[in-house]
Amino acid sequence: MPKFHQYDYLFAFSLIGAFIDAYGIGANDVANSFATSVSSKSLTFRQAMFAAAICEFLGAVLVGARVASTIKNGIISLSVFDGDSAVLLLGFTCAIIGSCTWLTFATRHAMPVSTTHTTVGSVIGIGIAAKGFGAVKWGWNGVxxxxxxxxxxPCIAGGFAAIVYLITKYAVLKSRNPVKVGLCTAPIYFFIVASVLTTSIIVKGSPSLNLDELPAGTTAGAILGTGAIVALLSILFWLPxxxxxVVKGDYTLKWYHFFMGPMLWKREAPADALTADGAVPDYRVEAFADHDPSSTSPAAAARNQNTIGAEDIETAGSKDEKDAASSEEGGNRSEHPSRLAKVEAELAGEAPKKEGKRIAGRPDPPNYRTFSGSWLEPWNLYTVFRYNALPWAWYSVSAGLRTDIHAMQADGSEKEKAKLRQMHAIAEQYDNKVEHLFSFMQVMTACTASFAHGANDVSNAIGPLAxxxxxxSTTEFPGSKEPVPIWILAFGGAGIVIGLGTYGWKLMSVLGNRLTMHSPSRGFSMEFGASITVVLASYLGIPVSTTQSITGATVAVGLCNGDWRAMNWRMLGWIFFSWVLTLPFAATISGCLFAIVLNAPRWAA
Structure with missing residues (x-):
């Protein structure tokens, strides 16, 4: 039973704020991680949502941190609260509110931020509000x-991702027989990938199991043994x-045929298998192309200098603006010379009502019913609830899973589309069959990283709540570590899953193919490079963000196209700007709230 009953409201605020925090982690951090898999078409958006939901929730509940650091990353000392548990309770409530406020704002405005740094920034804010700037550790061991x-x-992740992609590019993708080389080298890839991902689970994704405290010999045996088993399974089941x-072209194969293993070597393909085009998905990014069947491939167009130049982009932009201006000056304006006249015409039924702007790739919203008078009138309440409120609620919950991410990424003004076409034309697209080989490894990398993320980073949401x-519940001043009840882990895991499923599309729509062209081989290199970075940084004790790692890996792989114009530098500037704003804004929100409440006037006793 709780003992601080007079502060029940603070605990309630903390519960709400922690859920919003977890929601933001799912909609921002996890969506940012899976944007690579969705953009490369290795996973559909719905598949990514379900895979991430399972991996994140299981990672949080099964092997999530059973003990949370009281002060995230040791940025401030517990001594700033002078042993007053009530003040600490208020401070951490304000930290939760500050963190969830900034994370919600950033997600709403499609700003990919580090959730770890958001939590740290909030703690910095309450430290400054309590004891001034001297309470924060500003040196290398802190901020x-x-x-x-x-x-x-970004630099470490970019280096590893570039190495992985360049080896893949010149050893497999550009070889004389890329499919054959890809099939022969795949078990080696599976061994290396499984070994690195196992290491990632040990050092980052299993805080409750204490696997990182195992002897070095046991750890090495577990890593190499897991890699060898995965490689053997790939030979027995994945390879046939x-x-x-990809070789026989058997388009009749279903996912459950995978378990037939070696028997598939003798399975006869349909007579039209080699001429049919349905066995392997199409990984080419067509949404950004001109869709002209007579045109050459994007890479060839780039080499022939047929890409859109700056003058064409400006022309397209000015043409778009002129068309909009002419439309505004057209019949509608002469028919209704003022905005008031337009409104009067709509009310009189003489002109159609203006429809809201439709977002490309998003499902159409429900057709809400109109009514006369106030919505509070009894005869209107049923209409509002049955035909407006319920459809809106269902649309908000389900629309995320029905979103076409590629259509959203390709949407924009004519000027933006022209820039995206130019950027994608520089990158060479390879054979779908060989790209298909890397889609499996990319999915494996994404799911394992998601599991580790759920186990480790759920503490960003539920650590302060714990x-x-x-x-x-005890009124006692906490120690440096506090136990985390299983219900809090499940609470945080559920918030991450809901945030990803309902609002994850927002971040994915501005990342992925809007940064640079994605494909399974590129996406695998990006995610694998980020995973290697997390492992290395964990061993060296360097606090790195998965958001920043995957961003650096994306930039490096994009530059491997051999042209700096293959990257969207404006978008990268926006991402870096988001990182810079995170600490001061989260700190300001939590610090100001804490200072105002702590120093507010009180009634005399």
């Missing part, structure tokens, strides 16, 4: 490492299954 990680994480698809719960 200095966070500033350094803005450059360290994929061979039947401290609030401990103080509220």
């Amino acid at each position: 200095g490492q966070i500033f350094a990680s803005w450059g360290i994480a 299954y994929v061979h039947a698809k 401290v609030v719960y401990a103080v509220w």
